[in-house]
Amino acid sequence: xxxxxxxxxxxxxxxxxxxxxxxxxxxxxxxxxxxxxxxxxxxxxxxxxxxxxxxxxxxxxxxxxxxxxxxxxxxxxxxxxxxxxxxxxxxxxxxxxxxxxxxxxxxxxxxxxxxxxxxxxxxxxxxxxxxxxxxxxxxxxxxxxxxxxxxxxxxxxxxxxxxxxxxxxxxxxxxxxxxxxxxxxxxxxxxxxxxxxxxxxxxxxxxxxxxxxx
Amino acid sequence: xxxxxxxxxxxxxxxxxxxxxxxxxxxxxxxxxxxxxxxxxxxxxxxxxxxxxxxxxxxxxxxxxxxxxxxxxxxxxxxxxxxxxxxxxxxxxxxxxxxxxxxxxxxxxxxxxxxxxxxxxxxxxxxxxxxxxxxxxxxxxxxxxxxxxxxxxxxxxxxxxxxxxxxxxxxxxxxxxxxxxxxxxxxxxxxxxxxxxxxxxxxxxxxxxxxxxxxxxxxxxxxxxxxxxxxxxxxxxxxxxxxxxxxxxxxxxxxxxxxxxxxxxxxxxxxxxxxxxxxxxxxxxxxxxxxxxxxxxxxxxxxxxxxxx
Numbered sequence: 001x002x003x004x005x006x007x008x009x010x011x012x013x014x015x016x017x018x019x020x021x022x023x024x025x026x027x028x029x030x031x032x033x034x035x036x037x038x039x040x041x042x043x044x045x046x047x048x049x050x051x052x053x054x055x056x057x058x059x060x061x062x063x064x065x066x067x068x069x070x071x072x073x074x075x076x077x078x079x080x081x082x083x084x085x086x087x088x089x090x091x092x093x094x095x096x097x098x099x100x101x102x103x104x105x106x107x108x109x110x111x112x113x114x115x116x117x118x119x120x121x122x123x124x125x126x127x128x129x130x131x132x133x134x135x136x137x138x139x140x141x142x143x144x145x146x147x148x149x150x151x152x153x154x155x156x157x158x159x160x161x162x163x164x165x166x167x168x169x170x171x172x173x174x175x176x177x178x179x180x181x182x183x184x185x186x187x188x189x190x191x192x193x194x195x196x197x198x199x200x201x202x203x204x205x206x207x208x209x210x211x212x213x214x
Numbered sequence: 215x216x217x218x219x220x221x222x223x224x225x226x227x228x229x230x231x232x233x234x235x236x237x238x239x240x241x242x243x244x245x246x247x248x249x250x251x252x253x254x255x256x257x258x259x260x261x262x263x264x265x266x267x268x269x270x271x272x273x274x275x276x277x278x279x280x281x282x283x284x285x286x287x288x289x290x291x292x293x294x295x296x297x298x299x300x301x302x303x304x305x306x307x308x309x310x311x312x313x314x315x316x317x318x319x320x321x322x323x324x325x326x327x328x329x330x331x332x333x334x335x336x337x338x339x340x341x342x343x344x345x346x347x348x349x350x351x352x353x354x355x356x357x358x359x360x361x362x363x364x365x366x367x368x369x370x371x372x373x374x375x376x377x378x379x380x381x382x383x384x385x386x387x388x389x390x391x392x393x394x395x396x397x398x399x400x401x402x403x404x405x406x407x408x409x410x411x412x413x414x415x416x417x418x419x420x421x422x423x424x425x426x427x428x429x430x431x432x433x434x435x436x437x438x439x440x441x442x443x444x445x446x447x448x449x450x451x452x453x454x455x456x457x458x459x460x461x462x463x464x465x466x467x468x469x470x471x472x473x474x475x476x477x478x479x480x481x482x483x484x485x486x487x488x489x490x491x492x493x494x495x496x497x498x499x500x501x502x503x504x505x506x507x508x509x510x511x512x513x514x515x516x517x518x519x520x521x522x523x
Contacts, residue, residue: 008397009394009397009498010394010396010397010441010470010473011393011394011396011443011445011446011473011474011475011498011501012394012473012475012476012477012496012498012499012501012502012505013476013498013502014441014443014473016397016440016441029238033238039234039235040234040235040237040238040441040443041238042237042238042441042464042465043238043441044438044439044440044441044465045438045439045440046438046440047438047440047441048441049440049441051443054476054501054502054505055505055506055509055520058499058502059498059499059502060499125439125465126238126239126240127237127238127239127240127439127463127464127465128240128439128463128464128465128466129240129242129348129349129463129464130239130240130241130242130349130351131239131240132240132463134439146467148450148451148452149450149452150450152416162467163438163439163467170240170349171348171349172348173348173463174420174463176450176467176468188240188349190339190340190349190350190351195239195340196239
């Protein structure tokens, strides 16, 4: 395979590789992790970042290790057959940004929910906090940027949109996405045999359910 | 063997080595925010450098020893008393069954570490005993200590050690942090390195807000989320940068304008609101060389320093 990846230095012990899309990032990350030699291999939406042990490896040696790994064939991310349905209570206290988002998009809340529940989605990435899920495939009509001012506290189970994706907050945490609803689906359980039930590449669909109306 | 918490302090948690290698699943490092102080404290009581100990933020706890034990205080300067008798930082102290250790508010710096001979028992979750509060992982039920908690300790007696003078880190209200420009550090964001910053009120294990001039960034809120790490300096569109610390999320969508070098990341655990910060620009290899110089210096007292810093 010809060399088609460029990397950048992100610090004294961090290198990042740019890729086209989330499936490519997940595939490359799996490839680098399986080859070993890195302290962390972290896929992003259009990048993979590796952290190396600067106590033993110079920056140029790390770059050489990365370049060598990139010159090998990289297996694509396996297609997932698994389909998950995620129940969402939209709007109100569960989705405090929904009215504002609808106003900016020129949609009614009912129109927004109908569009959001009509699409089929694919999990792009898991990360940020344990079990936070980045879901790709958001309808173009629902595209809004992140909030300019991040919230200090977002409730666990929040479903949010930003930058053409739906995100799901497994935990209460700070966050900058626009909150549209909440789900009761368990996104992370450290005690479970599989703490991370949602994995990159899985397919999901959203379903609107009536809330308790807190 | 155990200790009982009489007063928990402001936010006291069990910390240790970080939770490494799981960032691709969104699991942050956690662990001691100031791992150098953790290592020094454990060293004094004869422990491996990264075994579980207490990390207290800004206001220390009051503890009762339920058996004879040894402990050591390292980190932010603080007034401490064992049964009313003053106890110094940086030395191993013997406690008898029933003794009460009181620690006050830190005078400078943010975090006090209290190590116990034999280490503390803690829940190992996802590969580490470190407490990660946002997901209630590790430590004692994944939470900060509360009055009445009883924590089991290992059984070991410690030799009466003191940290040599030359291995006692200075903790002040002004910090110089070596850092490399980040991947989204365009011309205007480079002003980060040219000015003095003040640590804002939002300063905890997640991260530290920096107050100073407004930086110009231009991602339009559409930067694709990418990996971030402890020490990453991000700047949202409001132009107000913040530094990520040990509990911060693993990916972020705000421009990464700098990365604090590994050699200085442990200092983040001692920054407190109102402290002054200056960033010193380094290229990657220069920062790596300085890391190795730091390791060479500390190895005499902490042979395994490169496993914790």
